[in-house]
Amino acid sequence: MQPSTPPFDERLTAPRSWWLIATLVGIACALMLLPLGTLPLLAGLAGGTALSAVAVSSYGSARIRVVADALVAGDARIPVSALGEAEVLDAEEARAWRSYKADTRAFMLLRSYIPTAVRVEITDPQDPTPYVYLSTREPEALVAALKAAVPAG
Numbered sequence: 001m002q003p004s005t006p007p008f009d010e011r012l013t014a015p016r017s018w019w020l021i022a023t024l025v026g027i028a029c030a031l032m033l034l035p036l037g038t039l040p041l042l043a044g045l046a047g048g049t050a051l052s053a054v055a056v057s058s059y060g061s062a063r064i065r066v067v068a069d070a071l072v073a074g075d076a077r078i079p080v081s082a083l084g085e086a087e088v089l090d091a092e093e094a095r096a097w098r099s100y101k102a103d104t105r106a107f108m109l110l111r112s113y114i115p116t117a118v119r120v121e122i123t124d125p126q127d128p129t130p131y132v133y134l135s136t137r138e139p140e141a142l143v144a145a146l147k148a149a150v151p152a153g
Contacts, residue, residue, distance in 0.1 A: 029044040029045065069081075076107055087120075091116060106129060106133055108134075118136055
């Protein structure tokens with residue numbers, strides 16, 4: 001059975017430079033343990049690289065998905081019936097909504113290394129959250145998937 005909405009699934013992966021930094025952290029750990037000998041040096045290299053790689057991977061594991069009846073962004077699952085207008089934000093407008101236009105009650109799945117975003121209004125009167133801010137590399141595709149997921153009528 002084919003889903004009625006176009007699929008949207010994006011993982012907000014960390015940039016390649018962060019993986020280089022994770023490797024450099026491992027090298028720094030190895031150099032700190034150099035005076036203790038070869039075995040501690042290798043353990044520091046392996047352990048430091050592994051721990052920093054786990055940190056980079058976990059930070060870059062946030063996903064944004066539009067499933068049949070919900071927007072799933074990180075740990076949040078919002079029914080499409082509670083969503084209002086979705087707005088594509090270019091780099092300048094996204095920066096404004098991350099800073100001086102931001103509302104402290106908003107849900108933000110923010111990644112500073114992704115310049116574009118989508119802002120979606122929350123229309124549920126029971127929910128104090130005014131909008132959802134989602135960093136995304138494909139804002140037009142996310143808005144199209146949200147529009148297609150909203151039931152007619």
